[in-house]
Amino acid sequence: xxxxxxxxxxxxxxxxxxxxxxxxxxxxxxxxxxxxxxxxxxxxxxxxxxxxxxxxxxxxxxxxxxxxxxxxxxxxxxxxxxxxxxxxxxxxxxxxxxxxxxxxxxxxxxxxxxxxxxxxxxxxxxxxxxxxxxxxxxxxxxxxxxxxxxxxxxxxxxxxxxxxxxxxxxxxxxxxxxxxxxxxxxxxxxxxxxxxxxxxxxxxxxxxxxxxxxxxxxxxxxxxxxxxxxxxxxxxxxxxxxxxxxxxxxxxxxxx
Numbered sequence: 001x002x003x004x005x006x007x008x009x010x011x012x013x014x015x016x017x018x019x020x021x022x023x024x025x026x027x028x029x030x031x032x033x034x035x036x037x038x039x040x041x042x043x044x045x046x047x048x049x050x051x052x053x054x055x056x057x058x059x060x061x062x063x064x065x066x067x068x069x070x071x072x073x074x075x076x077x078x079x080x081x082x083x084x085x086x087x088x089x090x091x092x093x094x095x096x097x098x099x100x101x102x103x104x105x106x107x108x109x110x111x112x113x114x115x116x117x118x119x120x121x122x123x124x125x126x127x128x129x130x131x132x133x134x135x136x137x138x139x140x141x142x143x144x145x146x147x148x149x150x151x152x153x154x155x156x157x158x159x160x161x162x163x164x165x166x167x168x169x170x171x172x173x174x175x176x177x178x179x180x181x182x183x184x185x186x187x188x189x190x191x192x193x194x195x196x197x198x199x200x201x202x203x204x205x206x207x208x209x210x211x212x213x214x215x216x217x218x219x220x221x222x223x224x225x226x227x228x229x230x231x232x233x234x235x236x237x238x239x240x241x242x243x244x245x246x247x248x249x250x251x252x253x254x255x256x
Contacts, residue, residue, distance in 0.1 A: 011167075011168050011171070012171035013171065014167050014171050014173065015171060015172050015173065016173050016174075016175050017031055017172070017173065017174050017175070018174075018175050018176075018177065019174075019176075022047075022048070022176055022177070022178045022180070023178075023180075025052075025055045028052055028055070028174070029055060029056055031174065032052070032053075032056060032140070032142065032174075033056070033140065035172040036140050036141070037133060037140075037141050037142075037169075037170055037171075037172060038142050038143075038170060038172050038173065038174060039118075039142070039143040039144070039166055039167075039169070039170030039172070039173045039174070040052060040053075040142065040143065040144040040173070040174045040176070041144075041145075041146070041147075041173060041174070041175050041176070042146065042175065042176040042177070043175070043176070043177050043195075044177075044179045044191055044192060044195055045146070045179075045181070045191070046179050046180060046181025046182060046191075047176035047177070047178060047179060047180055047181075048176060048178075048180040048181075049116075049144040049145070049176065050062075050073075050114070050116055050144055051180075052174070052176075053112065053114045053116075053142055053144065054078065054080075054081060056112060057080060058080065058111040058112045058140070059080055059109055059110050059111045059112070060080060060081055060082075060110065060111065060112040060113070060114055061082050061083070061084065061107070061110045061112070061113050061114070062081060062082070062083040062084075062114045062116050063083075063084060063085070063086055063089050063113065063114065063115045063116065064083060064084070064085055064086065064116055064117060065085070065086055065117050065120040065121060066085065066120075067085050069083075069116070069117060070083040070084055070085055071083075073116075082110075084105070086115075086121065086125065088105065089105050089132075090128055090132075091103060091104075091105070096124070096125070107136070107139070110139070111139070111140060112139065112140040112141070112142065113132075113136075113139055113140070113141045113142070114141075114142045114143070114144060115129055115141070115142070115143045115144070115145075116143075116144050116145070117144070117145050118143040118144060118145040118166065119145035119146055119147040119149060119159070119162060119163075119166070120145065120149075120152055121152060122152040122154050122155040122162075123155065123157075123161070123162070123165055125152075126162075126165045126166065126169060129143075129169060130168070130169050133169065143166065143169065143170050145166075147159045147160075147162055147163040147166065148199060179191055179192070190214055193213075193214060194210065194214055197210060197213065197214075198210075222240060222241065222244040223244065225241060225244060
């Protein structure tokens with residue numbers, strides 16, 4: 001038997017849009033609505049990727065990789081915004097196997113869909129998103145995320161490949177260059193400096209050198225911790241810090 005020829009998809013050339021005034025909501029809204037399928041990227045964190053979708057004022061469903069991220073959006077109590085996990089949208093178990101009695105999520109009433117933190121998805125998940133876009137031509141569909149982060153847990157490749165997958169799904173893209181979450185100009189320059197140091201340094205990043213270079217406060221022993229709210233990478237470290245603060249830190253009333 002003759003083999004049937006495979007239909008190959010011609011991918012569009014990537015078009016990256018920037019704005020001289022990133023606070024001009026009207027012009028950003030116009031671009032998003034006219035192009036219908038747009039990926040929003042940024043040079044730095046806190047650039048307003050998610051907020052730009054909320055500014056549309058449309059009935060929007062945010063799709064998040066994790067339940068905690070979805071809950072954070074729901075806590076904003078915005079009547080135009082709803083949020084669910086990727087697994088709930090596609091009817092999947094935790095290991096991405098389809099539920100036996102899979103039920104389509106009801107998208108009626110929504111004008112826009114935003115796959116937020118989309119760079120956290122592996123290629124097989126991105127394929128589901130691509131098929132979802134084809135299946136719902138009338139919906140506005142947006143993606144937002146930063147590929148310069150830790151690759152998805154179940155993905156062994158590199159983040160450059162993930163970015164190329166996103167380029168195929170969203171040939172129209174917005175690139176934000178302004179840090180909007182921080183108002184102080186000095187702090188903005190510090191953030192930009194840290195990003196440059198991390199992503200443009202060829203040598204292995206030394207966290208101690210980084211902290212010294214950008215005047216980030218460091219301590220050498222747990223008894224020196226004098227802050228009530230702290231972040232740590234490992235659960236064991238969180239436990240050690242919390243235990244230390246329990247016995248050594250004055251109460252918030254004493255601090256005042």
